[in-house]
Amino acid sequence: MRFSDQFRTGWRNLSRQKLRTTLTIFAIVIGAVSVTVMLSLVTSAKSFLVSSAQKTGMDKRVIVTGSTGLDYRESTWNWPDGSGKRIDKDTLEAVTKLPHVASATLYSQVQMIRSFVLESTNQELEFKNLSFEAYTPNGTIKHLLVAGEELSEKTNGTGILVTTGVANDLGFKGRESELVGQKLVLKFRTDMGPPDARKADETAVITGVVMGENGDGLSVDLEWAVRMNTMEWTQKGPNGQTETMKESQIDRYGYSSVWVSLDDKKNADALMAEVAKLGYGAAAGQEEIDTQATVFTIIGAVLGGIGGIALLVAAIGVINTMVMATLERTREIGIMRAIGATKRTVRRLFRVEAGVLGFMGGLFGVAISFGVAIGLNQLLNKQLEDSGITDRDIVSISPVIALVVLLITTLIGMLAGSLPARRAANMDPVEALRYE
Amino acid sequence: MAFVQCSGLRKTYTVGDEEVRALDNVSITVEKGDFIAICGPSGSGKSTLANVIGGLDQPDEGSVLVDGVDLAKAKDKELSEYRNSRIGFVFQSFNLQAHETALENVISPLVIGGVGKKKERRERGMKALERVGLSDRAGHKPTQLSGGQRQRVAIARALVNDPQMIIADEPTGNLDSSRGSDVIAELRRLNSEGITLIIITHDPNVAAQAKRVVEIKDGKITERTGAR
Numbered sequence: 001m002r003f004s005d006q007f008r009t010g011w012r013n014l015s016r017q018k019l020r021t022t023l024t025i026f027a028i029v030i031g032a033v034s035v036t037v038m039l040s041l042v043t044s045a046k047s048f049l050v051s052s053a054q055k056t057g058m059d060k061r062v063i064v065t066g067s068t069g070l071d072y073r074e075s076t077w078n079w080p081d082g083s084g085k086r087i088d089k090d091t092l093e094a095v096t097k098l099p100h101v102a103s104a105t106l107y108s109q110v111q112m113i114r115s116f117v118l119e120s121t122n123q124e125l126e127f128k129n130l131s132f133e134a135y136t137p138n139g140t141i142k143h144l145l146v147a148g149e150e151l152s153e154k155t156n157g158t159g160i161l162v163t164t165g166v167a168n169d170l171g172f173k174g175r176e177s178e179l180v181g182q183k184l185v186l187k188f189r190t191d192m193g194p195p196d197a198r199k200a201d202e203t204a205v206i207t208g209v210v211m212g213e214n215g216d217g218l219s220v221d222l223e224w225a226v227r228m229n230t231m232e233w234t235q236k237g238p239n240g241q242t243e244t245m246k247e248s249q250i251d252r253y254g255y256s257s258v259w260v261s262l263d264d265k266k267n268a269d270a271l272m273a274e275v276a277k278l279g280y281g282a283a284a285g286q287e288e289i290d291t292q293a294t295v296f297t298i299i300g301a302v303l304g305g306i307g308g309i310a311l312l313v314a315a316i317g318v319i320n321t322m323v324m325a326t327l328e329r330t331r332e333i334g335i336m337r338a339i340g341a342t343k344r345t346v347r348r349l350f351r352v353e354a355g356v357l358g359f360m361g362g363l364f365g366v367a368i369s370f371g372v373a374i375g376l377n378q379l380l381n382k383q384l385e386d387s388g389i390t391d392r393d394i395v396s397i398s399p400v401i402a403l404v405v406l407l408i409t410t411l412i413g414m415l416a417g418s419l420p421a422r423r424a425a426n427m428d429p430v431e432a433l434r435y436e
Numbered sequence: 437m438a439f440v441q442c443s444g445l446r447k448t449y450t451v452g453d454e455e456v457r458a459l460d461n462v463s464i465t466v467e468k469g470d471f472i473a474i475c476g477p478s479g480s481g482k483s484t485l486a487n488v489i490g491g492l493d494q495p496d497e498g499s500v501l502v503d504g505v506d507l508a509k510a511k512d513k514e515l516s517e518y519r520n521s522r523i524g525f526v527f528q529s530f531n532l533q534a535h536e537t538a539l540e541n542v543i544s545p546l547v548i549g550g551v552g553k554k555k556e557r558r559e560r561g562m563k564a565l566e567r568v569g570l571s572d573r574a575g576h577k578p579t580q581l582s583g584g585q586r587q588r589v590a591i592a593r594a595l596v597n598d599p600q601m602i603i604a605d606e607p608t609g610n611l612d613s614s615r616g617s618d619v620i621a622e623l624r625r626l627n628s629e630g631i632t633l634i635i636i637t638h639d640p641n642v643a644a645q646a647k648r649v650v651e652i653k654d655g656k657i658t659e660r661t662g663a664r
Contacts, residue, residue, distance in 0.1 A: 002550045009547075016535060335531045338492060339545045339593065340520020343512050429492050433531060 001345045003352075010353035013325070024321045025361045027314035028409055032365020035307030036405045037372050040397045042300030046293050048394045053289045056213060057142045060102070060265045061285035062272060064095055064258040068281035072288035075281070076214045077131075079109060080253035085279055087255040095258050098274045100267035104260045105136040106222055108250055110229055112188055112199075116218070118170050119183040119203070125169055131217030134225030140261045143219075144389070148180035148208030157224045160184055160204035165216030167209050174386055176209040184218075186228070202228055211389065226250055311409065314361065315416040322354050322420035326427075333424050334432025343425040350421035351414050358413020362406040366397070369405075373397050437504070439601070439632055440466035440489055445498035447484055447655075458484035459495060460655035468600070471624070471633040473646035478638070481655040483605055486636045490525055490603045491515040503600075520549045524594025526623075528606035530586045532578040532593075538565065539574040542592045549597065564592040568622060584615030591622055601632040608642060620645060 014021045053059045063075040066084030080087065087106070096104050113127040135141050137151035143161065151159050162170075162179065172179050184206055188199040204220065220228075229248040237243045262268060268284035275282040326333070333346055341349075377393045384391060447459040458481040466472055466489075476482045487493035488500055491507050494515075500507040502522070507515060519525070532541045543561035546552055552560065565571045568588040578586050587607060594602050604623060608616030620635075620642055627633040635642060643649045651658045 001548050005547050005550070012535075331531070332533055335533060336544075336548065337516070338490075338519060338525050338527075338531065339548060340516050340518075341548045342516040345516075345548060430487055433492075433527070 001341070001349070006345075006349050006352045007356070009349060010356050013329070013353055014356060017325070020321055020324070021357065024314075024317050024357050025364065027317040028311070028358060028361020028413070029365040029368065031307060031311030031314045032362045032405050032409050033368050033372065034310050035304055035408075036366055036369035036397060036401055037376075038303035038307050039300055039401050039405075040369065040373065041376075041395060042296050042303065043398055043401065044395045046296045046300075048391065049292055049296070050289060051391075052144060052211075053285065055142065055144055057140070057261055058213065058285035059289055060262040060268075062260040062262060062268055062275070063107075063283050063285075064091065064260060064275050065256070065281040065283070066254065068276075070281050070283055072283040072285055073214070075257060075283040077109065078256050080256055082253055084281070086253075087257060087280075091255075091280070092258050094278055095260060095275065095280075098271060100263050100271045102261045102263045103138055103140040104258055105138055105140045106255045107141070107257045107259045108134045108222060108225060109256045110134065110225060110249060112229055112249070113186055113218070114189045115187045117185040117187070119185055121171070123170060124187075125166070129215070130166070131212075131215060132225075133217065133219045134222040135219070135259065136222045140259055143208075143210035143213065146209045146211060146389070147177035148206065150208060150210075151219065151221055157221050158202070158204050159207035159221065161208050161210050161219035162206055163210055163212035163216040163218075165212060166218065172209075179206050179209055182206050188228075199228070199231060311412060315412045318354050318357050318413050318416035319419060321357070322350060322417050323423070325353070326350065326420050326424040329424075330427065330432050330435040333427055334429050334435065337427075337429035338433060346427075347421045347425035350424050351417045354417020354421070355410050355414040358409040358411070358416075359406065361413070362409030365409065366402045366405055369397050369402070437501075438465035439468040439470070439503065440464075441499075441501040442485075442489065443499055445485070445488060445495045445500070447481075447488065447493070447495045457481075457655040459488070459498075462498070462652070462655070462657055464650060464657065466601075466632060466634065469627070469630055469632055471627045471645075471647040472635070473643040473649045474634065474636050474652060475638060475640075475643050475649055476652040480652045482636045482652045484655075485652065486603050486605050486634060489634065490523055491518045492525075517549075520545055521551075521597045522600055524591075524597070524599040524602045526587065526590050526594050526602060526604035526607045528609035530578070530583075530590045530610070532586055532589060534578055537575050537577055538570060538581065538589045538592075541578070541589055542596050545593060545597050551597070560596055561592075564596040565589070567595060568592045582615070583611050584618055587611060587615075587619050588622060591619070591626075595626070599631065601634065602626060603634045603636075605636045606638075607635065608637070608639060616642070 063072065065075050065078045066080060066087050067078065070078060092104060092106050095101060110132055113132055115124050115126050117124045137153065142150060146164055151161060164176065167173065167176050167179055170179065184204045186202045186204060226248060229250050230246050233245050234242050235245055260271065262271060265286050268286055272282040272284060336346060373395045376395045380394060381392050443463040445459045445462040449456045449458055462485060474482045474485060484493060488495050495508050498508060507518065533544065539561045542564050543557045546557045546560060562571055562574060565574055568591050570585060570588050570592065573581060573585060581589065602623065607619050607623065611619060623633055623635065624645060635646065637643055648660065650660055
């Protein structure tokens, strides 16, 4: 029997039991939709993660720290406390000379701000659980820009970047671009340095609003940060004269780290080995991306597994449907055998029929999944717009997943149909013809 | 050599705890173009003999040589091909597929055998229906046909592959006498065209029309009558 005839016969047999066929297919559709949507959500989230990381240069980033053994996340928050090697201009110079370094900057996380005031609204925010990062704006460090532009030489040294969370707290959610160009007054802590050390307020100009890669906070030019970080006070000298004293945290403890942008992300390990030889610690951004991607993979496996269970249940439905079909069609099978159908033909006929059930389930399932993706994107686009992210339609059903799901449901159908198909094929034709 | 040569056929069924000897050392030959009636009471083993000669069943012992091929030792594929293209079956209960039209039923051996394209199948199916005088009923489902018409569709199905032999198991059993005689007349006409015919029957009127009658009882051939 030709495959086209088997397919036609199978199709016809299925359409004889419309309700049962529809219900069986429906079960497969549920399984196919859950597998497709869940896997696509995870792959979409993963690719969003990776593309975001590429935009900020995180995938090519290596952070050099004074302490060794820190992972990437710890490195970004690393705080010079005198325990590790000192990071200073000499470190930068040494690191810059290493192979594979495209650019590098000293980086500092300094806790010296007490609060900040948006001049236009006179709203004052406590500086709490925020980062205050400083770096040389030479292109090594990039952000996901929501409004305005990155710090650069033309931002005149007193430019400042605020993250979306800060913009939100300042009441500019969804209107981030209005913040650009506004003045932000920085007020300093009084508990650092001698009791009479006072630091006058500084005024920064907001150049851009960015997504915070490691939480929310402010970013400024390193040179300016060093100047701001310097406390001045006077004290009586040994001869009774008044002395003006200057000291900065950065001078005392050094910088937090050196951030490197690699020529190619493949060279992270090579550079990290070189850095280790110099006695510093190093962590690669790609490691963090991989870690997060692994989390997504695990979530994907769990969600896919749930979808898989749905498919398994659907497969049992296929077995049930086909067993019923073999019973109902016992006499038909007998007739087919009498007029020359081989066991193999009968077996294949039932298997093709079950395969058609699986294929139809997969086809509808994938089609519905595309619809679900469109719906999810409409919901998510609103969220993305609200949080100032320019990406849209991040949920996409990959054609590969769609094809694989289609293939799997067809195979599951055929596999589930195998047992009933064998039953049908092994029926004694004489007995089958007698069956009422 | 005879067209069909069965020798020493034995076949035992187990029904519950009881062993039933359906065939007990049966030997029979059928010449090409012959018309044989196999008679006997129900349970005598005549259907089993027909099924064995028709390649639907295989004996426990003995050989069934058809054109030199031993069906007793044949594999499923060979047997199926034999049933599909060499012989035609006609059953008491017609055994038509209820969901298919007369034409679809008639061409089903061609579909199963993978013979021809759609057009050729249709032509051959219509030709077979014409031979039994039912070309105007091609699009009817079996339920829309009378018993006699259904049996003629079954005969057309048996004919469609131009078989060398037709095996009819109680072909008139479900028909009234006038429709029954139509069917037997039809089969006799086919026999006169050269097709070997084996009819299983317990109707003496049907048996009387055969060239040879074989009586079977308790699985044994008890009597042979010569040609009319």
